[in-house]
Every structure is written in C-alpha cells, then in structure tokens.
Amino acid sequence: MSDIVDDRYIGQQVKAYRALRGLTQKQLGQMVNKTQGAIAQYERGLRPVTDRGVLYGLAQALQVEVGDLTGHAQDKVNPNVIAFHAAVPRIEAALMSQGYLDKPGDPAPIERLAIDAQRALKIRMGNDYSTLGGMLPNLINDLYRHTMEGDEVTQRRAHEELTKAAFVTALATKGLGYTSLAWNAARAASESAQAVGDPGGLAAAEFARSQVMLGTPGAMTASLNYSAGGADRLQSELTTPADLELYGMLHLQAALTSAALKKDPGAHIREAIETVRRAGDGSAYELSFGRENVIIWQMSIANEMHNAREVIELSKTLNPESIDTNDRQSRYFMELARAQAATGQYSAAIATLLRAELCSPQQVRTRAIIKELVGFLVRKAKRQVADGELGKLAKRVGAVAG
Incomplete structure (x- = not known):
C-alpha cells in the first residue's frame, strides 16, 4: 500500500496553497463555485481535478500558476522530456535573437532546413521531445539567417519554413508548461507568415x-x-x-x-x-x-462538456486500429478512458489507458490530466490493482513515487 500513500495529485497542492493563503475549504469553494465537500474530496484525492474550468479556477483563486498545481516543475526531471527541458534556454534565445544566436559558421542550406522543419512537425506528433529539443535552436536560428541573407526566393522559403518551426515550438512548449515561450513562438509564426502573405x-x-x-x-x-x-x-x-x-x-x-x-x-x-x-x-x-480527427475532437469536446456517454457513443463510430497515427490513436484512448472513469467503469478505464500508453508512451506520460486520472484510479482500485499493471502505469506517469 506504500505506493498509494505516496501518490501525487493536484488536490495535495490545492491543500498546501490554500493553507498558505489562509483560506478555509468553504472560502475556497465559494471562490470557485464549489461546495466545501467538493474541495475536501479534491484535497483527499477522492475526486480527480480533470476539468479545465475547475483547475483554472483553483489556480486563479490560489494565485498560482496552473503548473504549480499540476506539477510541471517536478516533470522537468521526467526522463521522457528532460532533454527538451534542457534545450529550452537555447530555443528561447534562438527566437529572441532572430538569427544572431552565438553559433559560428554559415547557416545550413535552405533545402536541408526545409526538410528539418517538416521533420520537426512529424517529430512533435510522435511526441519525441528529446529529438525535437535538440534540433529546434539551430533550425530556428538558421531559418532567421536566411530570411535576412538569402535572395528573394530563399527569403520567402525561409519565412514559410520558419512559420512551421515556430508553430512546432509553440505547441511543444505550451504542452510542457512554458506559456510565455509558447506565446512568443506563436507570434513568431504569425510574423513570418505575414511577411510573405501565407494564409x-x-x-x-x-x-x-x-x-x-x-x-x-x-x-x-x-x-x-x-x-x-x-x-x-x-x-x-x-x-x-x-x-x-x-x-x-x-x-x-x-x-x-x-x-x-x-x-x-x-x-x-x-x-x-x-x-x-x-x-x-x-x-x-x-x-x-479529416473524418477520424473530427470524431476524436468531438470526443474531447464532449468530455469538456461532461457528457461522458456521448464520448462512449462517439468512440463506437471509429475503429481505433484504423487510425493512421499513434498520436491520434493514443488521444482516442485517453478521451475514452476519461469517459469510462466518469461513468464508473474503472477497470475498463485502466485497460484503455494502457492501450493509450502502448500507442504513444510519451504523450500519456507527459499529460497532467492523465497523471491526475491515473492517480485517482490507483486510489480507487486499492492494493489488488495498484500492485499490478495500474501501479506500474502510475509510476511511469508520475502519479505515484517511483
């Protein structure tokens, strides 16, 4: 049972920051339109914080960053993404310096950079953050160099490829808690697209x-x-x-x-x-x-609206084995698992999460909402399941101490 006692969940952080702010459970509940009982359940880990509105409301009421509640700081030592976190300062420097990163020599040829920009898009979808973090700083820097130093055709192409590289950077860093860096990257993507009139x-x-x-x-x-x-x-x-x-x-x-x-x-x-x-x-x-992706997004939207039964019905309209990318397969299973847990189908949710992890381990292991859900399932399942596959999954996603 030691793993269950030593688990990690958002409610623990809520309790700590609530005490720091000198708030009672009732006062915090009033601030986020929840009952004192609901706050108590969050803090004891009897109810997972998987609702975006609740999570954001708690962060605002407690005057902290969302990452302070979800544990982004601790996730920086997650072996699945540690190399990307280490690369963040140079990624940020590449965006801010706009071609003047301390890097001797000429930029790589635009043809190679175009291949790398497209490759970066694929790597992000594959959730290979280690590889992505290693390539982004030089890719961004060299593309900026070509927007200033090349002929007109090269400059245009450099802007088009820089739009892709900055887009990748925005979505990757957003998902890992670097909100300001993600925003600057999205703005850089917009500026490059605007420079060449690329709708x-x-x-x-x-x-x-x-x-x-x-x-x-x-x-x-x-x-x-x-x-x-x-x-x-x-x-x-x-x-x-x-x-x-x-x-x-x-x-x-x-x-x-x-x-x-x-x-x-x-x-x-x-x-x-x-x-x-x-x-x-x-x-x-x-x-x-495409059609499959629209259905998966509809599953996400139905979960956002707390309509778990609709998620389950939508899931029946897709054959998950036919989904053509591991990323989308994994998202399908994660959304289905959320709905299964919400309707009390805990064993099914565990099995579905394991299928999601099989499709895309890094995506499952780096999502705060999944860590929260897995931790809740561990507490719900008690020893007989926590000592088995669910317990192992909980350690892999960081829902309990490894």
Whole structure:
C-alpha cells in the first residue's frame, strides 16, 4: 500500500496553497463555485481535478500558476522530456535573437532546413521531445539567417519554413508548461507568415495562439477570438485543400474553446464536418485533419462538456486500429478512458489507458490530466490493482513515487 500513500495529485497542492493563503475549504469553494465537500474530496484525492474550468479556477483563486498545481516543475526531471527541458534556454534565445544566436559558421542550406522543419512537425506528433529539443535552436536560428541573407526566393522559403518551426515550438512548449515561450513562438509564426502573405501559415499561427490561450487561466475568450475569429478573417483566403484543413482545425479548436466557456460548440463542429467534405483527409502541418480527427475532437469536446456517454457513443463510430497515427490513436484512448472513469467503469478505464500508453508512451506520460486520472484510479482500485499493471502505469506517469 506504500505506493498509494505516496501518490501525487493536484488536490495535495490545492491543500498546501490554500493553507498558505489562509483560506478555509468553504472560502475556497465559494471562490470557485464549489461546495466545501467538493474541495475536501479534491484535497483527499477522492475526486480527480480533470476539468479545465475547475483547475483554472483553483489556480486563479490560489494565485498560482496552473503548473504549480499540476506539477510541471517536478516533470522537468521526467526522463521522457528532460532533454527538451534542457534545450529550452537555447530555443528561447534562438527566437529572441532572430538569427544572431552565438553559433559560428554559415547557416545550413535552405533545402536541408526545409526538410528539418517538416521533420520537426512529424517529430512533435510522435511526441519525441528529446529529438525535437535538440534540433529546434539551430533550425530556428538558421531559418532567421536566411530570411535576412538569402535572395528573394530563399527569403520567402525561409519565412514559410520558419512559420512551421515556430508553430512546432509553440505547441511543444505550451504542452510542457512554458506559456510565455509558447506565446512568443506563436507570434513568431504569425510574423513570418505575414511577411510573405501565407494564409495557411497565418491560420496555423492563429491555431497555435488559440491553443496557448486555452491553456492560460482567464484567457479562454481570447482563445476563441483567435480560433473562431481567425477562421472568419481568413476564410476567403483559405482556398487550397491544405489551407482548408487548417480552416477546419480552427473550427475544431473554436468548438473546444466554446465548450470550455460553456457555450454551444455545435456550429463550429458542423463547419469542421463540412470542411472534411470539401478538403478530405490531409496532413497540413501534420495535424491530420479529416473524418477520424473530427470524431476524436468531438470526443474531447464532449468530455469538456461532461457528457461522458456521448464520448462512449462517439468512440463506437471509429475503429481505433484504423487510425493512421499513434498520436491520434493514443488521444482516442485517453478521451475514452476519461469517459469510462466518469461513468464508473474503472477497470475498463485502466485497460484503455494502457492501450493509450502502448500507442504513444510519451504523450500519456507527459499529460497532467492523465497523471491526475491515473492517480485517482490507483486510489480507487486499492492494493489488488495498484500492485499490478495500474501501479506500474502510475509510476511511469508520475502519479505515484517511483
């Protein structure tokens, strides 16, 4: 039972910061529109904090960063992402210096950098953060160099590839808790796309900006402005199949943000479904827009709206074995596991999480919401399961001490 006693969950941090702020459970509950009993359950680990609105509300009420509650600081020693964390200072320096990073010699040829920028998109989707962290600083720096030193054709291409590299940086660093760096990277992507009048690049940058804002407490309205507003502003310019895929992704992001804001996401979901009909399945910016992805996003949106049964019904419309990327397979299983846990199907949720980990270990092991859910399942399952596969998973995701 020692693993269960030594588990880690958001409620522990909530309790510590609540005491530091001199708040009672009742007072904190009033600040986040929850009962004293609900706060007590969070703090005792009897109820997982897997709701975005609750998590952000608690962070704001306690005057801390979301990462202070989810444990981003401790995650920096996670062996799955430690190499990326170590690279962050140079990634940040490359973005800020815009081509003047201390690096002797000429930049790599633009043809090679273009290959690396596309490769970086694929690597992020594969959640190989160690490789990604090692390549981003020089990639960003050298592309900036070409935007200033090359001929007109080279400069244009450098801006297009820099949009991709900055986009990758924004989404990767956002997911690991570097909100300011992610925002600066998304802005750099927008600036490069704007410099060459690339509507697809601008749509990708708006998507990245919306993702960063959705992960920032108090900024969900801004997130909706970047996604829904960006889709409206760019609609007439997004005409190629690849551009339409990005238009569809903006609507999926708008639907998720709408759900987080307790607004009806239906119109955005319908627009995304219609866009699949027009654009088909594609891989612009390696976002894998298409029918399967739309359904997986609908599962995320239904979870956001606490409609677990809808998630389970949506899951039946897809054959997970046919999903063409490990990242999307893993996300499918993670969303299904959340719904199964919410409906009391704990054994099924455990099995589904193990399938998610098999598809994409790093994605499962670096997501705070999954760590929180696994820790809750450990406490629910008690010794007989915690000493088996679930206990091992809990150690791998950091939900209990390893």
